[in-house]
Amino acid sequence: MTDNGQVKIRTERLNLHYGAFHALKDVDMAVPPRMITSIIGPSGCGKSTLLRCLNRMNDLIGTARVTGRILLDGKDILAGGTAMTSLRRRVGMVFQRPNPFPLSVFDNVSYGPRVHGELDRRRLAGIVESALRATGLWETLKDRLNEHALSLSPEQQQRLCISRLVAVEPEVLLMDEPCSALDPIATGHVEDLMKNLAQNYTIVIVTHNMQQAARVSDVTAFMYLGRLIESGPTKDIFVKPKEKQTEDYITGRFG
């Protein structure tokens, strides 16, 4: 997958059915650590479904049935006995629309650590500061920590949601169209943030915006009709894809 062949997450023969609908078909994908992997493909190809498998968000959908393996650092997260709270701390998700809690900035960021048992006010303040620094919000918000999160701009709200994840020290960040509700300037800022975060975190992003995948990701995976058609270094996918279906999609011949 990458030059040194390291893998943070690997899916093996991953299949998912929503009732009778076969949404993921034998997906074998490798996600390298501390890089950005983007998943692209036309609407309904299964890319968001695949992303949601990576921290078992699909468990919340009653009709979803998953088979195969998803190895996080070599350990199957689909196996019985996987602790969901711990899994979702290690693998966090950012959604399409910023979804801060209707609480203050401080309470949004400290929410996760408190759930995980951190109650010391001074330590929480330290966590909030470093999480806000990680997303570039600290300088703007350090004097506004008690302000209501919903009063922030959309870009700040999305950064806050990322801070909220960072506060629980995850290993993997899943992002589902994280910039689709943002204007081009804010999108540029969030993409820059993603690049910085990738030095410490493994990022998997689903995006409809192919230029965004080309700009920010190290690895690109193309999905079509529930299958992973091709995955490889982004520069290869966008200059010389191996599969005709990939070529046809990225050049706008279908999809």
Add this chain to the structure above:
Amino acid sequence: MRILLEREIDRLKKLILGMSAEVESEVHTACNALLQRDDKTAQALIDDVDKVDTMELDVEEECLKILALHQPVAADLRYIVSVMKINRDLERISDIAVHMAERTLKIFAEPDLLLPAQLSDMSVRVQAMLKKVLDAFVRLDVEAARNVCMADSEVDTLNREVLRQVKEGVLRKPEQFDALLQVMHVSRHLERIADHATNIAEDLIYMVEGRIVRHSPEVSDKG
């Protein structure tokens, strides 16, 4: 989106093909003027120097526009990038054809000079290489492009043979030195046109296969 990009690419294709035809005809004219001792044709070519330059600018502007407005990827990206490079090679070939015409007029100043026989052979081969690579470009024919790369070494050999004869000529008839020097330059010009034709062939292979074959002796044999 795709339809708009295709329209732009079609337009670009027409421009670059028009330019190819013009450059091919200029080389043909330059070779004929030399071999048939036709100074009027040579002069006409020199006078018409701006035509291809204008075409080159049009092609370049069109490529930049497509890159900026459509952000092409994969085969589309390789096509635009290759056309930009081929555009440059065609413009260089056109310049060389004009230089050949200028040298030709100087050669005619020495009416008794006998042109080396290899020069005629070279001009036939170089024109054939150029025609073949431009046809290959239209048909995206990678095999034909590879053959053009291979043919380059034959032109190099002929060029060396002409240089040998020029040296002999200078020793035999030193009074023809100036004209013989021009013959040497013309031979070198033909050899350079073959090099540019080879560049175009290499760009064509990249365009189709996505593989950069420059500097790899097994595919291109450029001297």
